[in-house]
Amino acid sequence: MSVVEKFAVEGPYDLSLSLQVSQGFSPGPAAESSLFQVAVRVDDAPVFMKVEQVEKEPPALKVSGDPTEKTGRLRSIAEWILFADLDLTPFYQQVGAHSVLGPIVQRLEGLKPIRPPSLFEMAVTAVTEQQISMAAAYQIRWRVVDAFGDRPPGAPEDARLVAFPKPETLAEATLEELQSCGLSRRKAEYIKGLATAIADGELDLKRLKAMPNDEARAFISGWRGFGPWSADYILVRGLGRPDSVPVDDLGVRTVVGEYLGDGSRMTADQVREALGPFKPYRGLAAFYLLAVSQV
DNA sequence: TACCAGGTAAAAA
DNA sequence: TTTTTACATGGT
Numbered sequence: 001m002s003v004v005e006k007f008a009v010e011g012p013y014d015l016s017l018s019l020q021v022s023q024g025f026s027p028g029p030a031a032e033s034s035l036f037q038v039a040v041r042v043d044d045a046p047v048f049m050k051v052e053q054v055e056k057e058p059p060a061l062k063v064s065g066d067p068t069e070k071t072g073r074l075r076s077i078a079e080w081i082l083f084a085d086l087d088l089t090p091f092y093q094q095v096g097a098h099s100v101l102g103p104i105v106q107r108l109e110g111l112k113p114i115r116p117p118s119l120f121e122m123a124v125t126a127v128t129e130q131q132i133s134m135a136a137a138y139q140i141r142w143r144v145v146d147a148f149g150d151r152p153p154g155a156p157e158d159a160r161l162v163a164f165p166k167p168e169t170l171a172e173a174t175l176e177e178l179q180s181c182g183l184s185r186r187k188a189e190y191i192k193g194l195a196t197a198i199a200d201g202e203l204d205l206k207r208l209k210a211m212p213n214d215e216a217r218a219f220i221s222g223w224r225g226f227g228p229w230s231a232d233y234i235l236v237r238g239l240g241r242p243d244s245v246p247v248d249d250l251g252v253r254t255v256v257g258e259y260l261g262d263g264s265r266m267t268a269d270q271v272r273e274a275l276g277p278f279k280p281y282r283g284l285a286a287f288y289l290l291a292v293s294q295v
Numbered sequence: 296t297a298c299c300a301g302g303t304a305a306a307a308a
Numbered sequence: 309t310t311t312t313t314a315c316a317t318g319g320t
Contacts, residue, residue: 025301133300136317184315186304227303251301290301 002154003071004064006054009084013059014110015052017295018082022114024294027135038081039152039163040117042073046152046163051078059110066154083112083240091242091281100259101278101285104292113240113287119205120198121164122238123220126230127190128183136182143181144191148173170195190225197223208234213244236283243280247271255289 016034036051049065063078079085088110095101116122124144129137148165155161170178170191178188197203203223208216213235220231232246246252247268257266260274278285 127302130302131300131315132302132317133319135319136300138318140317179316182317184317186315190303225303229302233301246301249301253301 002064002066003074004062005071005075006060006062007075007079007084009059009061009079009082010087011057011059012088012110013053013112014056015059015061015082017108017111018114021108021111021291021294025134025290027138036082036114037159037161038117039149039155039161040074040077040081041150041163041166042077044166046150047074048152048155048161049074049078051082066152077117081115081117083115086112086240086242088112088284091284094281095278095285098277101288104259104288108288108291108295111288111291113237115238115240116164118164119208119234119238120167120195122234123194123205123223123226123230124164124170124191126233126238127187127194127225129233130187130230140182144170144178144183147177147181167195167198171199187225190223193224194226208239213241216241236287240283242282242284244283245271245275245286247275251290252286255293256286258293259289 015036019036020033034052038049040047040049047065049063051061051063054060054062061078061082061084063074065074092105092109095105116125125141128141128144142160145160145162145164148169149162150165151162173192175185175188175192178192179185183191194203198205208219211219216235216239217228217231220226220234221228229246229248232244233249235241235244236246250265253268253271254265256271256274257264261270266274275282275285
């Protein structure tokens with residue numbers, strides 16, 4: 001039997017909207033819009049988890065999944081993935097009167113980013129998305145997950161509900177096996193190297209959570225294969241730092257130019273300047289601009 | 296068919 | 309020190 005737990009999240013929050021935007025970002029198979037289904041790990045064991053919104057205001061969610069004795073863990077995982085503790089109110093207050101952002105946050109009220117279940121998954125995802133298109137990266141990443149991940153009991157067979165591989169598993173994979181998923185030799189080395197450092201206990205990604213942005217950037221940039229783009233990408237997508245923006249990012253440069261510039265793609269410096277007024281929510285502002293072009 | 300796509304490390308100059 | 313180059317796959 002599955003266990004069910006209800007919990008409150010910081011409002012305003014709209015799970016369906018957040019899911020819709022999240023699915024727009026990565027070209028995965030579209031799921032039922034109001035039900036969030038994901039395969040996560042609880043103490044290494046793959047678990048199939050479902051989350052749905054049961055109350056709008058104040059927002060409350062319901063999480064369900066096996067095994068029964070690990071309810072509290074599932075809730076805290078769901079809180080992390082869905083950003084339960086993020087308060088959008090001060091951001092809305094700051095940008096509400098802005099001629100461009102104002103109408104956008106009004107239209108997307110309750111939208112929060114959805115984080116990957118683990119920072120390891122986020123880091124590997126960043127590597128897969130370097131340089132190539134999101135569509136190509138998604139296919140490659142799915143081959144890695146399919147080959148090395150674990151399908152939780154109870155998960156629908158036809159859905160891509162597979163828990164992301166453990167660092168130990170990718171550390172043991174050969175470069176050839178990783179390459180056969182479509183990764184370049186270099187990227188296979190980056191991923192195996194990261195996984196090995198974690199598996200050997202030399203690297204603890206959880207330390208990132210306590211670091212200020214600049215320190216976290218420097219820390220990530222010390223790993224082979226992780227440059228400035230990946231560092232910012234992990235900060236904004238993996239940690240959800242509301243003021244962090246990957247200013248080099250092609251998508252960000254495009255969308256900021258589109259909404260805050262003359263319509264053409266900006267340079268990184270131009271993006272920095274254009275987002276300046278939204279400090280300390282520059283990352284959220286960029287996220288909302290990216291989102292509005294998806295919905 | 297070519298070229299670009301939400302970069303990075305390593306080689307070459 | 310600064311500037312090229314190789315890389316993998318999917319969409320257009």
